[in-house]
Amino acid sequence: MLRQPAQTKMTEILLVDDNPADTDLTSEVLARSGWPSHIHAVTDGLEAIAFLRQEGKYSNALLPDFVILDLNLPKKDGRSVLVEIKADPVLRKIPIAIFSTSKAREDIVRSYELGANCYVSKPGNLQDFISAVTSIGEFWFGLAHLPREDNHE
Amino acid sequence: MNPTELDILLVEDNQDDVDLALHALRREKLANNIFVARDGEEALDFLFCRGAFAHRAFDQPPKLVLLDLKLPKVDGMEVLKQVKSDxxxxxxxxxxxxxxxxxxxxxxGYNLGANSYIQKPVDFDQFRETVKNVGLYWLVTNQPVPAKALRAPERLTSVVSRVQVT
Known part of the structure; x- marks a missing residue:
């Protein structure tokens, strides 16, 4: 049996973004929206992969239920992170939302080709930014079923 | 927005669900052009621009496919597999x-590349609310692959007229 969305079980969210202001605001909006969640933030693509593979200082990290991924990242960019996640039999089922300032057709097309689950443009203005993050939360944590590990219980 | 752009392909064999979904999407003015495929084979023909849909073009994809799983002829999981492997x-x-x-x-579903997974509420009002919110997210918040410029603006005319009969 599937658990209902908006359940009391914590949703583990991995936020991959090198802009601390964006990370703080995204975390704040998600936390205030009331979804029971743990938000883990990393600032580059290598850290993101280490977190997902539970390597190094992330050996005790929980596998995220959802990833919010920026495209332009230091060390390993978002596209490469996407390729690695979707090529990994354990990680590939985790939904990835691309959250990027780019509205370029080629970035959107490429992201879907690489297996992104959705693509939300990151607005420059504060109100629109809050509204975009709120929409991501409402859909993915309030409405959709995520392929959670605990569904196996 | 180009009036001939297709917003949603709804793949659903249950007439009650089709009626409720269309009502919810139109009432919110979320989707002007919705095509309803009644079984998996029709959905595949539509998406792969063949058979009755040979006039369609791959560069004019729907912005969203809402896919039921239990379908006549070809089931939803098979439709998903074919769409996501091409x-x-x-x-x-x-x-x-x-x-x-x-x-x-x-x-x-997620392993085969489904973008998301929604469980249909049994209650009519909740079902409509769910469809509305799914539409809002995927047609307003989400950025689909932008359609290329149409070569033949009348291309979807037959599709649109069919939807209006529904």
Missing amino acids: PRTKTIPVVIMTSSKEERDLMS
Whole structure:
């Protein structure tokens, strides 16, 4: 049996973004929206992969239920992170939302080709930014079923 | 917006669900052009621009496919598999909308590349509310692959007229 969305079980969210202001605001909006969640933030693509593979200082990290991924990242960019996640039999089922300032057709097309689950443009203005993050939360944590590990219980 | 752009392909064999979904989407003015495929084979013909849909073009994909799993002829999981394993169609967002409560369907769906998975509420009002919110997210918040410029503006005329009959 599937658990209902908006359940009391914590949703583990991995936020991959090198802009601390964006990370703080995204975390704040998600936390205030009331979804029971743990938000883990990393600032580059290598850290993101280490977190997902539970390597190094992330050996005790929980596998995220959802990833919010920026495209332009230091060390390993978002596209490469996407390729690695979707090529990994354990990680590939985790939904990835691309959250990027780019509205370029080629970035959107490429992201879907690489297996992104959705693509939300990151607005420059504060109100629109809050509204975009709120929409991501409402859909993915309030409405959709995520392929959670605990569904196996 | 180009009036001939297709917003949603709804793949659903249950007439009550089709009626409720169309009502919810139109009432919110979320989707002007919705095509309803009644079985998996029709959905595949539509998406792969063949058979009765040979006049369609791959560069005018729907912005969203809402896919039921239990379908006549070809089931939803098979439709998903074919759409997500072909480079011409894999970029189209496919959201599974099913009454299935099977853990297996949820995991297989995401593993095969479903963009998301929604369980259909049994209650009519909740079902309409769910469809509305799914539409809002995928047609307003989400960025689908932008359609290329149409070569033949009348291309979807037959599709649109058929939807209006529904």
